[in-house]
Amino acid sequence: MSLGKGWFTEVYEQGGSAFSLKIKGKVHEYQSRFQKIEVYETETYGYLMVIDGCTMVSTRENFFYHEMIAHPVLFTHPRPRRVLIIGGGDCGTLREVLKHPGVELAQQVDIDEGVTRAAEQYFPELCASNNDPRAELYFEDGIKWAAEADAGFYDIIIVDGTDPVGPGEGLFNEAFYRSCVRALGKDGLLVQQTESPLYHMKLLNDVRLAMKSAGFTGVHTLTFPQPIYPSGWWTATIATRSGAITGGREQDILKKPFETVYYNLDMHRAALAQPEFMKRELKG
């Protein structure tokens, strides 16, 4: 059976697989200087943002990604106050970061203003904290931003980029991680979306080794469901400026003063657990 008109399909050629959503129609299309941004209204997933043909966020399930890229790392750092988000233009990660009352400053640096403008229109719930006095939004090159940041300024850097092609490519290499090591304080942590554990083991290992070579002392890859991305399963890799990554601040997770849909202490522990093939194959 072939799906055509009335469906959005992202084909993942290397995996020999595809993901489709039934759509009512395309409601937004914008070719920015960097990439093509589209938004579809779907039958059952609300709105769907697509960049250069790849699914980014849907109304129905973005909580998996945004909660899991933000809360595990924020609940691992002993006292996160200054957070830098590189990418993240749909503002969903920013909203999760600002749920933490101890955060004093959250800067979001995305190269493409077009992503944020589309999110404001079709995903206003993700942009709900954009006017929080602790939030600063910049539309600049995150690689340059990290390279020019004051040494030791940030507690946490979250790299919420696209796949490692196009504008996102430079966020996956040692030179970028070196800038991040410099920009982080002594307990500093970086977390980055690192693609699918089923399809992208080489990339995962390249990233982990590059993080170590750049000066991070420990790396840990966590996994979580991601229904709209290739394979339906995704990773984020946390890197630490000093020591190793152990569990989170468990008492604080239990008492978290905000609502989540997916994240809790059990999910934090589950995300840190490593399946056998990852124990065998992960390097770094």
Ligand code: SPD
């Ligand atoms: N295959 C798509 C990977 C995109 C990861 N970033 C998504 C942005 C959500 N804030």
